[in-house]
Amino acid sequence: MFRRTFWFTAGAAAGVWATTKVNRKIRQLTPESLAAQAANRAIEAGHRIKDFALDVRDGMAQREAELDEVLGLNADPELPPARRVAALENGGDPKHDKNPQYSKNPTYVERSTYSYNRNEDH
Template structure:
C-alpha cells in the first residue's frame, strides 16, 4: 500500500511540475512576449553598437590629435591658439566636454584662402 501511495504522489508531483513548466513556456511564446523580447534585444544591440561607435570615434580623434602634434613638432610648426584653423574650431564646437566649447557659433571657410 505504501509503495502505491509513494508512486501516486510522485506521479502527481511530476504532473504538476510538467504542467507548470509547459504553461510558463507557452506564456513566453505568446506574440506579445516574443515582440517585447525582440524589441529589448534590438535596443540592447543598438546601445552596444552606439557605445562602440562612440569609442571608435573618440579613439580616432585622439590618434588624429596625437599625429597632428607629431607632425607639427617634426615640421617646427607651433599652433597659435588665437588663430586656430576653422576645422579645429568646428571640432571643438561639437565637443561639449571640452572647456573650449563654443556654442552657436558659425565659421565660414573659404577653400581659396589656403592657396
C-alpha cells in the same frame, strides 16, 4: 505502501512541474510576448551599437591627438586662403565642351527654348 506514496508524490510533482513549464512556454509564444522580446532585443542591440560608436569615436580622437603630436600640428591651425574657381571657357556649357562647332563659330546664337507648362492647357 511507503513505495506507492513516494512514487505517487514523485509523479504528481513531475506533472505539476511539466504543466508549469508548458504554460510558461505557451505564454512566451503569444504575439504580445514575442513583440516585447523583439523590442527588448532591438533596444539592447541599439545600446551595443551606440557603445561601439562611442568607443570608435574615442579611439579616433586619441589617434588624431597622437598623430598631431607626432607631426607637430598642436599649434592652432590657420585656414588656407579661399580659392577662386577660374571661369570655364565657353561659359561652362557642357554642350560646347562636347561639340566643337559651337566654339568655332562665333556667330552661332543658341535659340532660347520654350519651357512647356502642362498646366497652361487647362
